[in-house]
Amino acid sequence: MKPKKFLLQEKDIPMAWYNIVADMKNKPMPTLNPETRQPMKAEEMYPLFATGLVEQEMNRTDAWIEIPEEVRDLYQHWRPTPLVRAYGLEKALDTPAHIYFKNESVSPIGSHKLNSAIAQAYFCRKDGVTNITTETGAGQWGAAMAYAAKAFGLELAVYMVKVSYNQKPYRRSLMQTFGAQVIASPSMSTKTGRTIITERPQYQGSLGTAISEAVELAMQTPNCKYVLGSVMNHVLLHQTVIGLEAEKQMEMTGEYPDVVIACFGGGSNFAGLSFPFLRHKLTEDNDVRVVAAEPASCPRLTRGTFQYDFGDEAGHTPLIPMYTLGHTFTPAHIHAGGLRYHGAGAIVSQLKKDGWIDSVAIPQLETFHAATLFAKTEGIIPAPESSHAIAAAIREAEQAKTEGKARTILFNLSGHGLIDMAAYDLYLAGDLTNYELPDEELKKFTASLERII
Secondary structure, X not given: OOOOEEOOOHHHOOOXXXXXXXXXXXXXXXXXXXXXXXXXXXXXXXXXXXXXHHHHHXXXXXXXXXXXXXXXXXXXXXXXXXXXXXXXXXXXXXXXXXXXXXEHHHOOOOEOXXXXXXXXHHHHHXXXXXXXXXXEOOOHHHHHHHHHHHHOOOEEEEEEEHHHHHHOHHHHHHHHHOOOEEEEEOOXXXXXXXXXXXXXXXXXXXXXXXXXXXXXXXXXOOOEEEOOOOOOHHHHHHOOHHHHHHHHHHHHHOOOOOEEEEEOOOOHHHHHHHHHHHHHHHHHOOOOEEEEEEEOOOOHHHHOEEEEEEOOOOOOOOEEEEEEOOOOOOOOOOOOHHHOOOEOOHHHHHHHHOOOOEEEEXXXXXXXXXXXXXXXXXXXXXXXXXXXXXXXXXXXXXHHHHHOOOOEEEEEEOEEXXXXXXXXXXXXXXXXXXXXXXXXXXXXXXXXXXXXX
């Protein structure tokens, strides 16, 4: 019998996170203070973020950052996660490619987001914080943070993008079950939200808006910090447990990936799988190809502008050097809510700019076609976000078939879609459509960007 799953032991959970910035020849440009336009100093970030997280955010020299024992203990609840050979998908595609996926859907909340949520809650508790705020798109990050907050005795307020709040009621229920307060964004609870509702009463929200509200509440609440699920350096750092485990598991298969793929929103699961493999490309001249799969309706890496921009809509955050569609960009209401964000993190943006990674933009209907094929052949209902990675992997496998050449493909199954069945209902009924961002729409949002670079 051929092995299907490649499993590690709990002792194999990584002891340290991998900080790719230390190995980058061209370091990411610094984030800027939005008022002075000067590089952010650590003390300017302490009011918003936990001390330990700020230290990780600004660390450019240490390739390995130790994972606290208390965090590793909680990781044991679901880590290590399986590496799986997708024999069923390979057979359906009749491809010579070997397809593997790292199954992050086995976490208690069903996605990779818990890897950073546990770490961020730990460092907030270490600072003596009692309250935290955050945003969430599809609800995966909010659910992860709700679980982590309760594990460390913290009170959590989650601003959930309004379109997802309505599309995904059970993920909202999941957060509330863990004890979090969930607010549909834009809301009347912040000045930012009230302004947006007054100006655009029918606006269904975006991650940029939700971030603005969460940051505003954090700054106005005593003994409160803000946490976030992607984009920032420290978040991407925490997710590298995924790729570090996958490296060991690929050794067990006797193969090494020719291409590593993950869906892309702000960069967390993408960095988590790919950065440990990119380490060898940066330091050993390894030729692995790394692909970020993003929605065609929100194509920051494929069609965005490299420029300093805010991480939120209202301009509360530091200015980040990123591939961006503009912080006022209004994304289409696609069902991959976790990927509906205007910008890419600074690290990923620099790697893209320097040619270390590739990106592809995938239409919504192609992702759901890939998702249903994966479900039928591998027995797992994938999250709409993860389905972008599956679709990109299928493209690679079909190209291998056309060329008649073997190819080893590794992708990240960042989460399951069992709370996303309403989206599948719409797809199966033929009620979903593709949405391509028109050039004139793109130019409208990027025209107002301040030309700092």
